[in-house]
Amino acid sequence: MKVFTSVKDIGSLDVAIKEALEIKKDRFAFNELGKNKTLLMIFFNSSLRTRLSTQKAAMNLGMNVIVLDVNQGAWKLETERGVIMDGDKPEHLLEAIPVMGCYCDVIGVRSFARFENKKDDYEEKILNQFVKYSGRPVFSMESATVHPLQAFADLITIEEYKTKERPKVVLTWAPHPKSLPQAVPNSFAQWMLAANYDLVITHPHGYELDPEFTSGAVIDYDQNHALEGADFVYAKNWSAFKDPYYGKILSTDRSWTVTAEKMALTNDAYFMHCLPVRRNMIVSDDVIEGPRSLVIPEAANREISAQVVLKRLLEGISKP
Numbered sequence: 001m002k003v004f005t006s007v008k009d010i011g012s013l014d015v016a017i018k019e020a021l022e023i024k025k026d027r028f029a030f031n032e033l034g035k036n037k038t039l040l041m042i043f044f045n046s047s048l049r050t051r052l053s054t055q056k057a058a059m060n061l062g063m064n065v066i067v068l069d070v071n072q073g074a075w076k077l078e079t080e081r082g083v084i085m086d087g088d089k090p091e092h093l094l095e096a097i098p099v100m101g102c103y104c105d106v107i108g109v110r111s112f113a114r115f116e117n118k119k120d121d122y123e124e125k126i127l128n129q130f131v132k133y134s135g136r137p138v139f140s141m142e143s144a145t146v147h148p149l150q151a152f153a154d155l156i157t158i159e160e161y162k163t164k165e166r167p168k169v170v171l172t173w174a175p176h177p178k179s180l181p182q183a184v185p186n187s188f189a190q191w192m193l194a195a196n197y198d199l200v201i202t203h204p205h206g207y208e209l210d211p212e213f214t215s216g217a218v219i220d221y222d223q224n225h226a227l228e229g230a231d232f233v234y235a236k237n238w239s240a241f242k243d244p245y246y247g248k249i250l251s252t253d254r255s256w257t258v259t260a261e262k263m264a265l266t267n268d269a270y271f272m273h274c275l276p277v278r279r280n281m282i283v284s285d286d287v288i289e290g291p292r293s294l295v296i297p298e299a300a301n302r303e304i305s306a307q308v309v310l311k312r313l314l315e316g317i318s319k320p
């Protein structure tokens, strides 16, 4: 594997899940694979889980790790070509990327949607410049439109907890005070559909996601109806995708918050969220603290999904 941004990059999901569960049994089985190899993690945005779990996964494989928070200590980077650089940004991404590539063997990039230009976001302009100019294998640690390490960890978690072959999985929008990207729901939908789960997506009108990620899922504007019979409830806020409201908040309706009453409509579903989560906006205290909450096992599986991906990228370096 040379790049990891999509479910398509990982090949057979059955094989990937099997590999993940084997790694989980013995995390240090491949600790020679990353010897003398360096992972560079570049953060344009904040992170707790991605940063820690990916570093831990790399260490399990014997890698060295460098973490760069672009906003803390590095030069401010210009990202547009053709700009006369007389402002506050002393360095251009087009030099910074190949320079970063000199010091490492694999690069992870966190770079959220900027909501300035939908086309730039959905073309993954920043991530793709790393792919093109770094000369290294690159993986998304949540980029403008996808968060595949999260979706892979969520898939592993559902495989561990499901009691039927094809569970009903409900992705529900929930309110949030800030504009959030569509990356998590895009990847979650893409991976759940690839796994052939029964996926229902519920959200208020106007929050339709890019069909490139969701086609094949049932869209239900009635949250209570969607929740009926659910085996897994995955809550997430996202901002509008559709024009002319791209990146905007269209609703803060707290009747969409996942509460015990909402969970009572389900088939005793497990509750999931990628974290960080705003309590009593997205989910009530009792649900997230309750016995059916999987938020911590999901976060724990981030180490495993990252390790499968890093292992595949390292194996790809040794092959021409």
Ligand code: AN0
Pocket (backbone or CB within 6 Å): 142, 180, 181, 182, 183, 184, 237, 274, 275, 276
């Ligand atoms: C980010 C998002 O919604 O994409 C990161 C989630 C993993 N969340 C926030 O910025 C709160």
Ligand code: CP
Pocket (backbone or CB within 6 Å): 046, 047, 048, 049, 050, 051, 142, 150, 274, 275, 276
């Ligand atoms: N779920 C997730 O990616 O969390 P962080 O933003 O803390 O990395």
